[in-house]
Amino acid sequence: MTQPETPKSTPEEPWPVRVVSQKIGSWVSKLGWVWVDGQVAQISRRPGASTVFLTLRDPSADLSLTVTTNRDVLDIGAPELDEGARVVLHAKPEFYAARGTLSLRADEIRQVGLGELLARLEKLKKLLAAEGLFARERKRRPPFLPGRIGLITGRSSAAERDVLTNARRRWPAVEFRVVNVAVQGPSAVPQMVDALKVLDGDDTIDVIIIARGGGSVEDLLPFSDEALCRAVFDCRTPVVSAIGHETDIPLLDYVADVRASTPTDAAKRIVPDLAEETRLIGLARQRLGRAVTGLLDREQHRLDAVRSRPVLARPQVMIEQRATEVVALRDRAARCLDHKLAAAAGDLRHTLARLRALSPAATLERGYAIVQRADGHVVRSPADVAKGDELRVRLAAGDLSAAVTDSPG
Amino acid sequence: MNEPQLSYEQARAELASVVERLEAGGGSLEESLALWERGEQLADICQQWLDGARARLDAARAAREDA
Numbered sequence: 001m002t003q004p005e006t007p008k009s010t011p012e013e014p015w016p017v018r019v020v021s022q023k024i025g026s027w028v029s030k031l032g033w034v035w036v037d038g039q040v041a042q043i044s045r046r047p048g049a050s051t052v053f054l055t056l057r058d059p060s061a062d063l064s065l066t067v068t069t070n071r072d073v074l075d076i077g078a079p080e081l082d083e084g085a086r087v088v089l090h091a092k093p094e095f096y097a098a099r100g101t102l103s104l105r106a107d108e109i110r111q112v113g114l115g116e117l118l119a120r121l122e123k124l125k126k127l128l129a130a131e132g133l134f135a136r137e138r139k140r141r142p143p144f145l146p147g148r149i150g151l152i153t154g155r156s157s158a159a160e161r162d163v164l165t166n167a168r169r170r171w172p173a174v175e176f177r178v179v180n181v182a183v184q185g186p187s188a189v190p191q192m193v194d195a196l197k198v199l200d201g202d203d204t205i206d207v208i209i210i211a212r213g214g215g216s217v218e219d220l221l222p223f224s225d226e227a228l229c230r231a232v233f234d235c236r237t238p239v240v241s242a243i244g245h246e247t248d249i250p251l252l253d254y255v256a257d258v259r260a261s262t263p264t265d266a267a268k269r270i271v272p273d274l275a276e277e278t279r280l281i282g283l284a285r286q287r288l289g290r291a292v293t294g295l296l297d298r299e300q301h302r303l304d305a306v307r308s309r310p311v312l313a314r315p316q317v318m319i320e321q322r323a324t325e326v327v328a329l330r331d332r333a334a335r336c337l338d339h340k341l342a343a344a345a346g347d348l349r350h351t352l353a354r355l356r357a358l359s360p361a362a363t364l365e366r367g368y369a370i371v372q373r374a375d376g377h378v379v380r381s382p383a384d385v386a387k388g389d390e391l392r393v394r395l396a397a398g399d400l401s402a403a404v405t406d407s408p409g
Numbered sequence: 410m411n412e413p414q415l416s417y418e419q420a421r422a423e424l425a426s427v428v429e430r431l432e433a434g435g436g437s438l439e440e441s442l443a444l445w446e447r448g449e450q451l452a453d454i455c456q457q458w459l460d461g462a463r464a465r466l467d468a469a470r471a472a473r474e475d476a
Binding site: 289312322 | 449
């Protein structure tokens with residue numbers, strides 16, 4: 001709220017700097033006293049000076065504020081405060097009019113101990129679990145053979161070398177896009193979150209590995225950061241956590257799609273072993289060949305069996321059978337005819353004998369003769385003829401002609 | 410193959426039925442001859458399938474050995 005006596009600023013009647021400065025100061029002071037949670041990025045204790053300057057940084061985002069405090073305040077609440085430490089402080093924003101700068105004036109600073117940090121993590125873990133960030137069904141499975149792998153790790157770190165070397169040993173053609181970040185300290189989380197965004201936005205990347213070697217609980221705190229966990233959860237690309245640790249498991253391990261125990265383990269989980277795969281393909285190929293050959297052999301055997309069945313193998317049988325039938329029938333017919341002919345011949349002979357028995361020839365042989373008139377009539381009585389008739393006399397050996405010389409009639 | 414649409418299994422099944430009918434006998438000579446001719450044709454189709462499959466198998470093996 002502007003003070004009523006100050007007129008509205010215009011190009012003709014602009015406010016002098018002092019007025020603006022004073023107004024900003026009054027706005028800023030309206031926030032009043034607040035409790036702030038942050039990480040010390042820088043601390044400068046000048047010998048002899050009673051005021052201490054701190055750069056207080058947000059643990060998850062790339063934001064910072066300057067804090068000023070009295071050396072006594074620091075000595076009471078956090079005597080061994082060093083860069084990277086987590087603090088909670090009671091402060092009020094102040095506008096330093098002489099330079100136009102803003103800072104927080106702290107009257108109480110408490111260093112957050114490891115125990116409390118871990119307790120906070122435990123709470124955060126429960127919260128994230130309740131929100132479903134660790135849900136098994138939300139995990140994405142990385143591809144069997146990723147096209148390109150995104151790697152987020154410290155520059156020239158052992159973790160970087162472990163991942164690259166082991167992955168290349170297993171699959172020489174593997175491709176990486178490495179983004180080097182700070183893996184501890186105040187800028188670790190914002191850098192990792194940015195790197196995740198960049199890699200997740202790269203369509204050639206099929207899986208992202210976040211790798212770091214082992215370290216103290218404090219060193220590994222960024223890997224339990226809420227913002228990082230949420231960024232990992234929001235990634236479309238599967239994320240593998242590969243943080244070397246002994247006892248405390250960073251929350252990243254719970255939210256990641258795949259949890260590798262070390263950077264070397266991550267390489268093993270992400271790319272297949274070329275030699276082993278080649279061996280398996282060879283084996284599969286052998287079995288395939290055997291199966292197909294076996295099938296073909298079996299079918300050939302079946303076909304051969306069918307073809308060797310007499311009806312197919314010796315089709316001439318079909319004709320021979322019928323030929324035999326024809327011959328048999330023909331024989332039967334011939335036999336039948338023979339029989340009939342023989343019978344007929346016998347019959348004929350018999351009839352001929354009978355014919356012959358009835359024939360006058362035998363009688364004629366004995367000297368009898370048959371006398372016939374010219375008209376063929378057999379003469380049985382003298383009355384059958386008249387004098388002068390021509391007669392035919394049939395003898396055994398032939399015929400002769402005669403004439404009637406006398407007749408009783 | 411004059412009946413490329415006939416699969417190996419179809420040809421084999423028909424062949425089996427042809428042989429059964431031939432073995433049962435009873436048909437006229439003309440029918441039997443026709444059945445036998447069909448049987449030979451089906452057996453050829455089966456054999457062509459098997460030969461073709463074997464050739465493809467051999468070709469694949471040769472290609473792999475060349476590679």
